[in-house]
Amino acid sequence: MTWLTPMMQELLIEALGQTLVMVGVSTVLAIAFGLPLALLLHVTGPGGLSPRPWLNRPLGLVVNALRSTPFIILMVAIVPFTRLVAGTSIGTGAAIVPLALAATAFLARLFENALREVDPGVVEAAQAMGASRGQIVWKVLVPEALPGLIAAVTVALVSLVGFSAMAGAIGGGGLGDLGIRFGYQRFMPEVMASVVLILILLVQGLQSIGDWLVRRLSHR
Amino acid sequence: MADLRIARVVILAQPDHITTIMRDMPALQADDIAIRLAGLSKRFAEGGTLALRDVSLEVRGGEIFGIVGRSGAGKSTLVRTINLLERPDAGAVTVLGQELLGLDAAALRTARRGIGMVFQHFNLHHRRTVAENIAFPLEIAGISRAERAARVAELLPLVGLEAKRDAYPAQLSGGQKQRVGIARALASRPRILLCDEATSALDPETTAEILALIRNLRDRLQLTVLLITHEMAVVKSICDRVAVMEAGRVIEQGPVLEVFTRPRQETTRRFVAEVIGHGVPAGTLARLPAPKPGEARRLVQVLFLGPHSTRAVISEASRDFGIDLDIAAGRIDSIAGEPFGVMALAAYGPAEALEAAFAWMRGLGLVIEEIAP
Numbered sequence: 001m002t003w004l005t006p007m008m009q010e011l012l013i014e015a016l017g018q019t020l021v022m023v024g025v026s027t028v029l030a031i032a033f034g035l036p037l038a039l040l041l042h043v044t045g046p047g048g049l050s051p052r053p054w055l056n057r058p059l060g061l062v063v064n065a066l067r068s069t070p071f072i073i074l075m076v077a078i079v080p081f082t083r084l085v086a087g088t089s090i091g092t093g094a095a096i097v098p099l100a101l102a103a104t105a106f107l108a109r110l111f112e113n114a115l116r117e118v119d120p121g122v123v124e125a126a127q128a129m130g131a132s133r134g135q136i137v138w139k140v141l142v143p144e145a146l147p148g149l150i151a152a153v154t155v156a157l158v159s160l161v162g163f164s165a166m167a168g169a170i171g172g173g174g175l176g177d178l179g180i181r182f183g184y185q186r187f188m189p190e191v192m193a194s195v196v197l198i199l200i201l202l203v204q205g206l207q208s209i210g211d212w213l214v215r216r217l218s219h220r
Numbered sequence: 221m222a223d224l225r226i227a228r229v230v231i232l233a234q235p236d237h238i239t240t241i242m243r244d245m246p247a248l249q250a251d252d253i254a255i256r257l258a259g260l261s262k263r264f265a266e267g268g269t270l271a272l273r274d275v276s277l278e279v280r281g282g283e284i285f286g287i288v289g290r291s292g293a294g295k296s297t298l299v300r301t302i303n304l305l306e307r308p309d310a311g312a313v314t315v316l317g318q319e320l321l322g323l324d325a326a327a328l329r330t331a332r333r334g335i336g337m338v339f340q341h342f343n344l345h346h347r348r349t350v351a352e353n354i355a356f357p358l359e360i361a362g363i364s365r366a367e368r369a370a371r372v373a374e375l376l377p378l379v380g381l382e383a384k385r386d387a388y389p390a391q392l393s394g395g396q397k398q399r400v401g402i403a404r405a406l407a408s409r410p411r412i413l414l415c416d417e418a419t420s421a422l423d424p425e426t427t428a429e430i431l432a433l434i435r436n437l438r439d440r441l442q443l444t445v446l447l448i449t450h451e452m453a454v455v456k457s458i459c460d461r462v463a464v465m466e467a468g469r470v471i472e473q474g475p476v477l478e479v480f481t482r483p484r485q486e487t488t489r490r491f492v493a494e495v496i497g498h499g500v501p502a503g504t505l506a507r508l509p510a511p512k513p514g515e516a517r518r519l520v521q522v523l524f525l526g527p528h529s530t531r532a533v534i535s536e537a538s539r540d541f542g543i544d545l546d547i548a549a550g551r552i553d554s555i556a557g558e559p560f561g562v563m564a565l566a567a568y569g570p571a572e573a574l575e576a577a578f579a580w581m582r583g584l585g586l587v588i589e590e591i592a593p
Binding site: 119121122124125126127128129130131132135139140143144146147217218219220 | 303305325328329330331332333335337339341342343344345346347348356357359360361388389390404408414
């Protein structure tokens with residue numbers, strides 16, 4: 001990064017920090033909310049452990065609505081909610097709210113797919129042994145789906161890196177914002193190149209760690 | 221050759237032999253009923269066909285009871301009603317004296333721990349080792365880690381998997397996976413073992429091994445086994461009694477030897493024929509000499525039960541009735557441990573003499589089913 005001025009270097013590091021915070025915190029939140037949501041969708045779904053169409057359908061509808069809204073629009077559309085949760089509607093903290101919300105909906109669907117991949121025979125065997133619903137969820141479904149769940153988190157992380165580039169629109173900062181403001185608007189190709197390079201390395205790193213974990217946990 | 225139809229003769233060398241065998245079976249000595257299904261009906265979709273139609277069965281303590289049927293006959297649904305994986309629309313399910321349909325969720329879970337189940341596709345946890353899979357039912361029953369380890373150490377040698385303790389299912393062969401499935405089913409010391417097509421995904425050699433293991437475990441652990449299969453050969457090799465299912469109904473049931481030798485329903489006959497068919501190689505009929513002018517020819521299947529030789533019957537019939545008996549095919553096999561011989565005979569002679577010879581055979585206690593002259 002010697003072609004960058006010390007000031008630009010500092011800005012770049014600051015932006016990287018903002019991106020990591022936005023992506024990291026919203027991923028943790030998305031897992032915390034997305035997994036229970038996915039389990040609820042899976043368990044109450046048709047053919048699930050306890051089908052509840054009256055709960056499953058509206059829930060699926062909300063998840064789909066969140067997923068089909070373009071992120072940049074979601075971000076501004078939920079400003080009142082963001083203000084309520086984060087106390088402000090601008091800045092990195094404020095950007096985490098829409099990021100976490102979009103990621104929750106996204107992860108819930110990916111998690112649900114991973115849960116659906118669990119061999120129904122294993123669930124049936126557990127039922128035949130007298131396992132309770134809770135035991136089936138936490139001792140069969142989640143452990144058996146774990147490699148799939150990790151793969152889903154990897155996909156979500158990579159997508160969030162992309163989403164976080166739009167956080168600049170509400171003053172969230174981050175690498176994407178830096179690239180737009182300096183690399184594009186101030187004609188500093190070296191900044192743009194650095195941003196893109198760091199993003200590529202970040203995504204590659206996340207994907208490799210995810211793949212390695214999935215391989216280690218699969219036992220297939 | 222189109223006009224040549226095949227007569228079928230079933231010879232029961234000693235009519236009271238069957239009852240003797242049955243009396244000697246330990247299963248039939250036990251008078252307690254392990255599983256009683258009464259008037260079970262089940263319809264999956266509204267307006268759909270009935271998967272079960274008024275099915276009633278009793279499985280006695282200590283026996284291996286087979287349910288045989290084609291796919292879609294309802295046998296898998298039936299076995300699933302026994303631990304209420306499938307809830308019948310009507311009827312009663314009584315297991316070890318306990319009526320299951322009236323139980324609340326917690327009591328049903330406890331009852332299920334007394335019923336082991338083995339599956340066609342093993343249904344093992346991919347991310348648990350052999351030992352962890354076997355320990356799973358104990359884990360959900362809240363048994364301590366130390367007790368689980370002790371029980372697993374008992375079960376591994378029982379199914380011959382000591383060396384595979386820490387292997388994952390993906391590292392095992394089909395037969396080994398099923399051994400894990402069996403050990404897991406037995407972990408909580410159930411008195412009943414349900415086998416749902418337990419050998420259908422295995423090759424013939426492994427099937428024989430697993431069946432031998434099931435029988436061995438039944439003897440050692442005084443288990444009652446209910447086994448679902450579409451293969452009559454499985455029934456023949458280990459079952460004491462059998463029920464034949466078709467279109468959601470039990471169409472025939474009884475001791476295996478009786479059902480094999482005196483099948484009453486057409487479906488049963490076809491199942492039995494799979495295992496003890498006349499076995500006449502294709503083309504044999506075409507090669508048989510035509511009867512002389514004024515003589516008749518009939519091809520019959522003869523089933524000999526028990527230790528009695530077929531030779532005396534054949535030579536005596538030939539001598540006393542002046543007919544020729546030509547052995548077209550034959551083999552010796554066993555059902556439920558009882559030897560029997562199946563033979564295809566081409567009989568030549570005057571029509572009246574053939575009739576008289578068959579009548580004489582009937583007189584010996586043979587069941588002769590005339591399908592065609």
